[in-house]
Amino acid sequence: MTPDQVTARTDLQLLDIRETHEWNTGRIPGSRHIPMDEVPDRLGELDPGRPVLVICRSGRRADRISSWLGGRGYDARTLTGGIVQWQRDGGPLEQPEAVRPLTVEIIETPGLGNRSYLAHDGHMALVVDPQRDTDRIRTLLDQSGVRLSHVFETHVHNDYVTGGLELARSLEATYVLPAAEKVSFGRLGVADGEVLDVGSMRMRVVATPGHTHHHVSYLLTDTAGDEVAVFTGGSMLYGTTGRTDLLGPEHSEPLARSQYASVRRLATEAAATTRVLPTHGFGSFCAATPADGEHSTIGRERERNPALLLDEDAYVSQLLAGLSDVPAWYARMAPVNRAGPSPMDLTPPETAAPQDLRARIDAGEWVVDLRDHVAYARRHLPGSFSFELSASFLTHLGWLLPEGMPLTLVGETPEQVAEAQRELVRIGVDELAGAASGPIEAHAGKATLASLPRASYEELARARERTDVLVLDVRRAAEHADGVVHGSVPIPLHELLARRGELPLDRQIWVHCASGYRATVAASLLAAHGYDVVLVDGNLRTWLESGSAGVEASP
Incomplete structure (x- = not known):
């Protein structure tokens, strides 16, 4: 199609799938920007009743997306x-100077x-729900050449130590919290319906x-009043919602009913094309159930979120039935965040x-080995504990480490130790007794x-x-539905220290989980x-799917 033919077609949806840096060099007037890897999750932004013209730099990427859309009924x-x-x-082409x-x-x-x-809008910036290690944010601010104006918190967090207060103080930004939250420091308290301007951006x-x-x-809008995104914290997540039991079991059901109403309000007040940007839901225990996907919009959530598909009683029952234990450190986070966390210190x-x-x-102190669990099994310091530095590291070490226990880290490199230290300060483990690498x-x-x-x-x-x-099964109870080994004793890993006495010292303990980590x-x-132990190392699901004898569905 020629430019004249494209501009003459008022029914066309122009979909530009280039990366953001390409889009910012110039775009066809009237085109919608959805980067190629986000198209599946943002499909709800396209009208299936109108033809779509897919745009990239040369046409090759566009051919792939056109074919993919065609397979889903789009012209x-x-x-x-x-x-x-x-x-x-x-x-x-419109240039960045014309449209910022x-x-x-x-x-x-x-x-x-x-x-x-x-x-940010190229000049002023805002941050939402920052983690404690704010040096990452400072780097982004410097790279973008923008100044931080506001730091927004969606709630007082229960799962990590916030970096918001220190970031705002050090960069002379305004620190924003819900007005009803009781904290021990100065901040700008906000309530429903208030609007704050940050450069050319507006937050409602x-x-x-x-x-x-x-x-x-x-709800973030630009100068034209167009909705860009809604930062939903622990409210609307991708295909699920935030859990409602972190303030105590007596609050679980009332908050679940509030959650139902809140998610429905967001779905009503925000446009279908508005991006949903939650804080939780990417492996966090703050999600009621595992979230689905890396991107979403209000329109997509209308089609799949249980709070928008079920009636209130069914949603509440489903949410409460799916709640499970949370890491022990959660109980310590809100008090720290209400008092005002100290600045992060990553001194080696x-x-x-x-x-x-x-x-x-x-002396009974914890010496934690960060190496790969196979390397640990091969050779390790007697009496040291294996917590391989991976995506699961913080969850399990943070959950099991007794409060106040001196902790020493052993890693292959100083960089590995530094990464583990960074993870730990995010949940308030600020002091290490020492470290060793090599x-x-x-x-x-x-020895x-x-x-x-x-x-x-x-x-x-x-x-x-x-x-x-x-046979000891250290998976969580919810995982038993995948199948269990006949005769195994179930003790979830996070309960093992308290229930160790249930295990006999005169039998060999064969320990398994789902992958070998736990x-x-x-x-x-x-x-x-x-204890005389044997580590069962491997993928349990693969073994179960092989139809091996000695396995049964959980009752």
């Missing part, structure tokens, strides 16, 4: 030759399953109680010599390194028949207390 075609050919044919789009940066924290956000406060009593969401801990490590283990042999001194026997699920199937073997943690804890 889609490619702008032949893309933007390059469009310019050769004399087609008009708002930019929203996503700041991922996988260890907590959360996101923070930085939005929408009361969305449910995750907490005073939770709010923020003192180096621990081999004799220091041995003395700390002998080959594990260098930390043993004159002999220990090992953990590893076995496959096939070997477990044979060993479970022995009278001297006890089983290694459990095996290391038990071995340090004198």
Whole structure:
């Protein structure tokens, strides 16, 4: 199609799938920007009753998306030759100077399953629900050449120490919290319906109680009044909602009913094309059920969110039935955040010599090995605990570490130790007794390194028949629906320290989970207390799907 033909077609939807940096160099007037990898999650922004012209730089990416849309019933075609050919044919382009789009940066924290956000108009910036390690945000501000004006919190957080107060103070920005939240420091308290201007951006406060009593969401609009996004915190998540039991069981049902009304309000007041940008729901225990997807819009949530598909009683029943335990550190976060957290300190801990490590283990302190769990099983310091530095690290170490317990980290490199330290300060573990890095042999001194026997699920199937073997399943109760090993003893990992006495010392304990991570943690804890353990390492689901004998569905 020629530029004249395109501009003459008033029924066409112009879909530009280029990356943001390409889009900002110039775009066809009237085109909608959805980056290629976001199209599946933002499909609700397109009208299935109108033809779609897909645009990229040369046409190759557009061909793929056109074909994909066609397979879903859309009348889609490619702008032949893309933007390059469009310019050769004399087609008009709008430049960034003519249209200054708002930019929203996503700041991922996988260890907590959360996101923070930085939005700016090229001059002024705002931040929503920042984690404690705000150096990442400062870097983005510097790279974008913008000044921070406001820091917004959707609620007083129960799952991490906020960096919002310190960020606002250090950069002389306004710190915004729901007015009804009681805190011990100065801030700008906001209530439902209030509007705050940040440069050319506008944030409208929408009361969305449910995750907490005073939770709010923020609707972001540009100077033209167009809705860009809604920051939903722990209210509307992707295909689910925030949990409602963190303030105590007596509040669970009333808050669930508030959550139902809040999500429905967002779906009513915000446009279908408005991006939904939650804080929780990316592995966080603050989600009522596992979230679905990496992107969403109000329109898509209208089609799949249980709060928008079920009646109130059915939604409340489903939400309450799906709630499970939360990490132990959650109980400590809100008091810290209400008091005003201290600034983050990532000063490297003192180096621990081999004799220091041995003395700390002998004294009952925690020495945590950050290496791959297979490397730990092969060789480790006797009495040390395995918490492989991965996406699961913070959840499990934070959950099991006794409050106030001296903690020393052992890693392969100083960078690995530093990454673990950063994860820990996010939940208020600020002081490390020490750290050591390098080959594990260098930390043993004159002591002999220990090992953990590893076995496959096939070997477990044979060993479970022995009278001297006890099979320990450290998965969470909700996972048992996938299947259980006949005769296994279920003790979730987070309950193991309190229930260790239920396990006999005169039988060999074969420990399994779903992947080997939690089983290694459990095996290391038990071995340090004198148990004869075998680590069952492998993918349980694969074994279950093989139809192996000795497996049954959970009753």
